[in-house]
Amino acid sequence: DAKTTQPTSMDCAEGRAANLPCNHSTISGNEYVYWYRQIHSQGPQYIIHGLKNNETNEMASLIITEDRKSSTLILPHATLRDTAVYYCIVRVAASGYALNFGKGTSLLVTP
């Protein structure tokens, strides 16, 4: 699987948009970009994933650059409950390919 690079930590004010970047310059054509988050003492929670088109769901938006070498996860109106470690992972989209978690970005949402 391609390696990803994320900032170690970020801060965001409550109510503002949180934009979390991820670099994955060695991504292959059959690899998707997945985002998960882990709130303290819980298992990782799936957020969103995409191949090349931008994606949006009830939790977040995923913006993938045209060359697919980087992406941004957007939480449009961050709340205190969004404080967590956010993981960007690239993975072949087929059963049997495990998610390889890196160190992620620790997002702190402040009042």
Place this chain on the structure above:
Amino acid sequence: GAGVSQSPSNKVTEKGKDVELRCDPISGHTALYWYRQRLGQGLEFLIYFQGNSAPDKSGLPSDRFSAERTGESVSTLTIQRTQQEDSAVYLCASSPPQHNSPLHFGNGTRLTVT
């Protein structure tokens, strides 16, 4: 609906004892994964099941670790002769057979070896 369920949520055991950790995946999910997360560290992949076969055991750290799965249902991770370095949260995830389906995680079993 019901998510991935793991039991027990916490387990304290003495060094040298065997432990069994249980995972109940989401109904209909054919793939099942075990991960380990040591305190303050990232997730380490341990083993993957497709149905009741385990085509990828590459992450099991030693022969003290084993896992089995009954059909497309419950899985058990067994650690024999536990050591203090086995202390960690053990996480289970499952996913349906459809292409590019995400993995869904349980909240893990926190194992403490004293």
